[in-house]
Amino acid sequence: MLDKNIDLKPYNTFGISVKADYFAAFQDVSSLARLLRDNWKKNITILGGGSNVLFTQQYEGLILRNEIKGKEVVKEDDDFVFVKAGAGENWHEFVLYSISNDWGGIENLSLIPGSVGASPMQNIGAYGVEIKDVFHELEAFNIETGKLETFNHSECEFGYRESVFKRALKGIYVITSVTFRLNIKHEINTSYGAINSELEAKGIKSPSIKDISDAVIAIRQSKLPDPNQIGNAGSFFKNPVVEKAVLTKIQEKYPEVPFYPIDDNHVKLPAGWLIDTAGWKGKRIANYGVHSKQALVLVNYDDATGKEIYALSQKILDDIEGKFGVLLEREVNII
Numbered sequence: 026m027l028d029k030n031i032d033l034k035p036y037n038t039f040g041i042s043v044k045a046d047y048f049a050a051f052q053d054v055s056s057l058a059r060l061l062r063d064n065w066k067k068n069i070t071i072l073g074g075g076s077n078v079l080f081t082q083q084y085e086g087l088i089l090r091n092e093i094k095g096k097e098v099v100k101e102d103d104d105f106v107f108v109k110a111g112a113g114e115n116w117h118e119f120v121l122y123s124i125s126n127d128w129g130g131i132e133n134l135s136l137i138p139g140s141v142g143a144s145p146m147q148n149i150g151a152y153g154v155e156i157k158d159v160f161h162e163l164e165a166f167n168i169e170t171g172k173l174e175t176f177n178h179s180e181c182e183f184g185y186r187e188s189v190f191k192r193a194l195k196g197i198y199v200i201t202s203v204t205f206r207l208n209i210k211h212e213i214n215t216s217y218g219a220i221n222s223e224l225e226a227k228g229i230k231s232p233s234i235k236d237i238s239d240a241v242i243a244i245r246q247s248k249l250p251d252p253n254q255i256g257n258a259g260s261f262f263k264n265p266v267v268e269k270a271v272l273t274k275i276q277e278k279y280p281e282v283p284f285y286p287i288d289d290n291h292v293k294l295p296a297g298w299l300i301d302t303a304g305w306k307g308k309r310i311a312n313y314g315v316h317s318k319q320a321l322v323l324v325n326y327d328d329a330t331g332k333e334i335y336a337l338s339q340k341i342l343d344d345i346e347g348k349f350g351v352l353l354e355r356e357v358n359i360i
């Protein structure tokens with residue numbers, strides 16, 4: 026059964042109100058297969074938690090919400106436990122579940138909204154860790170052949186906020202489960218400076234994975250808006266990778282510009298710094314704007330439209346290109 030003419034506001038963390046012609050949720054692979062078979066003529070978009078999308082217009086087609094649940098240990102040795110999770114599991118709850126079982130590896134990825142199934146889509150990352158560091162394999166349903174396939178690490182072609190599912194195989198697969206390789210012997214990662222400051226403030230010298238998770242949660246809560254209070258989709262743009270010559274030019278005016286070396290000729294620049302320095306941080310236009318504590322996050326205070334937020338992102342993009350000669354790329358999926 027499909028719901029018709031549904032308002033998607035409760036299904037996206039930006040809180041954008043747009044109608045979808047059709048909407049349905051699936052709880053297992055066979056109901057997904059049936060829905061796809063019965064609706065093959067329609068445009069179809071898969072949705073998890075809706076925390077990385079911006080709807081800019083009425084959706085003419087069928088939105089399918091992934092609600093496949095389940096967690097099981099599929100393999101274990103002295104060093105690792107392999108845990109398979111349904112794609113519709115909530116990501117942060119899965120992180121807490123891993124910590125409660127004393128399995129390490131994803132504690133730095135605490136409090137990222139969304140579903141397990143979307144996590145490899147764009148190789149979610151935060152505080153020095155990316156999904157690719159703990160990924161073992163995933164299962165995905167091929168919309169064209171109706172078959173379930175397994176993808177190993179190299180087949181996913183992970184990159185910075187990238188995978189093959191966002192590129193060559195875009196729109197062809199529905200990820201139905203993900204298997205993670207978690208550590209029994211923990212490897213604490215405090216490479217991200219803010220984590221150390223947080224631990225020091227609490228007087229913690231040898232942190233547990235729970236301590237790391239708590240520190241990450243505290244840092245995130247101090248600068249990122251809670252989607253339950255202010256609509257947003259996290260970082261709206263990616264941090265751009267540019268040639269060193271571009272950095273040198275920016276340094277002439279701003280010697281303090283932060284950057285992260287990538288290779289001999291390239292550096293990554295924090296887009297948040299560029300947008301902040303260009304004067305956008307905290308800017309509010311009617312009911313939407315740029316977050317006051319993190320300039321990389323665009324926010325919907327109330328009833329903004331996706332078109333308005335998209336137009337703001339274009340203004341920022343043009344301004345950053347004009348001021349710094351850097352072309353930003355949107356991280357959020359525009360639908």
Ligand code: FAD
Nearest residue numbers: 073074075076077138139140142143149150151200258259
């Ligand atoms: P959705 O928004 O539902 O979908 C995202 C895309 O994936 C869409 O194109 C959708 O069609 C597709 N998709 C979703 N599920 C499937 C599936 N099962 N099979 C095939 N395609 C699918 N991201 C980070 O990497 N690091 C962060 O630190 C971070 N912080 C955030 C903080 C906030 C406050 C918010 C709101 C977002 C943040 N994000 C961050 C972005 C977001 O949480 C992640 O991208 C998350 O993985 C999205 O999951 P989702 O289930 O909500 O995906």
Ligand code: EPU
Nearest residue numbers: 151152259260262263264283295297298301318319320321
């Ligand atoms: N900065 C500013 N002003 C701002 C924001 C940032 O000057 O308004 C500067 C900071 O001072 C710092 C640098 O920019 O020097 C980086 O800032 P931050 O540590 O907040 O991280 P980020 O690069 O803005 C990235 C990810 C986040 C992730 C954090 C932590 C991207 C696009 N964003 O943000 O991911 O949580 O690092 O690892 O890579 C997301 O993808 O949605 C997301 C929130």
